[in-house]
Amino acid sequence: MSSQPNHPALLIPGPIEFDDAVLQSMSHYSESHVGAPFVATFSETLSMLRKLFQTTDPSSQPFVISGSGTLGWDLVAANLAEPGDDVLVLHTGYFADSFADCFETYGVKATQLKAPIGSRPQLPEIEKALKEKKYKLLTVTHVDTSTGVLSELKALSEMVHRVSPETLVIVDGVCSVGCEEIEFDKWQLDGVITASQKAIGCPAGLSISMFSGRAVKTFQSRKTPPGSYFASFKNWMPIMQNYEAKKASYFATPSPQLIHALHTSLTQILSRPLAERFATHRETSQKIKKAVTDLGLKQLASDAADQANGMTAIYLPENVKAPELLPNLLKKGVIFAGGLHKEIAAKYIRFGHMGVSVTDPKRDDIDRAIQALQNGLSEAGYQKA
Template sequence: MAPHKLCMIPGPIEFHEDVLAAMSTPATSHVDPNFVPIFGESIEMVRKVVLSENAQPFIVSGSCTLGWDMMVNLLEQGDEVLALNTGYFGDHFSECLEIYGANITTLKADVGSRPTNDALKEALSSGKKYKMVTVTHVDTSTGVLSDIKAIAETVKSISPETLVVVDGVCSVGSEEIRFDDWKLDIVISGSQKGLGVPPGLSVVVASQQALKVFKTRSSPIVSYYSNWNKWLPIMEAYESRKPAYFATPAVQLIYALHASLKAITSQPMEVRFNEHRKVSSEFRQTIRGLGLKTVAQCEECSANGMTAVWLPEGIEIPQLVPSLASKGVQIAGGILDGLAGKYFRIGHMGISVTEPKRGHIDKVVEALTSSLTELGYKA
């Protein structure tokens, strides 16, 4: 790949050369016999990434946010939703669900923390019947990692029919997700983060329990493009190696997704999970060694695919981001309301982690250390 500024934000991430090459196909019909199995295999490999045997993946042209919109298939007017909130994206996921008639009850933690399991138990035992519990697995505004295994266990033990809906936009492909074992119902993601593919694909995985709720709803689905009545037959057809049509898929992006998923699933997912854990732990140690503090308040609540870091006193985002950019590294500022200018965010996902010989993480550390020194910071 030609030399370029490394994109080390929490997504889009750096893309493998094979992924980019896979996009360089001639114009191809979405019902071409050469493309049909590519789409079908991609659906099957998404299932492998989240460690599921019988969940239903949906791969649809659109941003990750389209996955939020797809919850219209499960929600009906007046449904109660319990939202576990760890930052900016928890706020906006709830905003989306409210548009579709949900009544939101929010459990919100201090910045850098996450709601406790005791608070979750109390809310579930309050007498209110929740249609779903939503949680952002990794909120990229804070770098906080939610314990979705414990959350799902608690929810299902108290209210088995309540759906566990996971915003896994910044976790699928970099964080441990065991869809079947943990009894998850929805995982929402997209192409440009842990899956290592350019932006443009929304990826949603639904349990059989979620599909039953969808199929037995009592009111019409108030959406056209997001409607699973349109998309489920398409996914089933392509997985059966048959062409089908509702809306034109992003053919070249699906070729790219196929290339990335083949690489990801070429080894046990546990290997990938452990690689991300190791690199993120070492990166946080480096950050602390520089005298800096992460936004996430504890190790167990720190994401493995990205890190949010408080700025040291006297240094501002308009200084730090351009300084790293001049050294060939793109990082991101903060996005939390009222705190956006007080911290920065760095992604460490995909090939930057799994192929250490590329030197991406080393270059980030070198550029960050150098920039802080140039800006007058002393650890």
């Protein structure tokens, strides 16, 4: 059913399994980055991103830049905040620490609001923090890939707009765009950064983001120049606007092959209603979480409302060690990821369930993975208490 050679199903929280047509687009013959055929492909890709993020506001600005998801942090920190500005970083795991590091690199003062592992900062404490100090922007990790904790964006953004209307709402959507509901305009978001290799279903190598007209104005009214060259809005914004308007433009050479793959993947995603895509991810996630609970295991995200729909972080039973379980799962044809949150990395595993593994009815990746997990735990001597 697949033109890909037999290989273990990659069920980590990114990179994910890719569709055959997407992978075939990766080997597109070479094209000029400023020639009409590629310019048209890039233009359509940028337009499709507007649909994926559910924004029709013409002042919204998409960016697609060669790089990894991490580059999105530089885009935010070097363009939307200035040295000496205060920003509020909501902490749900590994990635908030790194985002804070990125802000500090550009001279921006990051205040972290932390929560216990597996939880997230609550609205009342965020509101309190916003009332105590003026923050240029607030960042929230929509799904923290290290813990599988899902943050609630809609109520958060409403509260920020009410309490501190000048504060930009910035979302790290690396592990959420494409599998979790995001309504960029309706929820009044100012920035969502993501990467190609997770729920968008295109191989790694692209930093993908959407910023609001308000964010662009914040950038335009900077008193200091942007802190980065490669991540500078000043360098990239005219390029993105030109490409979308089907005009060739040059700052740095884009990757035609990756853009073709992204074009294919977005075309597939947008061929069905987004609501249906999100519902399928939710249903599959529920099935997986039920199987985990039935096995007597606990998730890092203890509250069901805080559980991501594209991944599940699972505490291992006392006597089961990841360095023994994961290779056994690989033998069964399934790749899960180990823990990433520094404090408890050895104690849990992560199961990614995004994209074609979830949406393609011809694949049985998820059922095989649940079965492999059950058998693997049993072979490791684990019995439900």
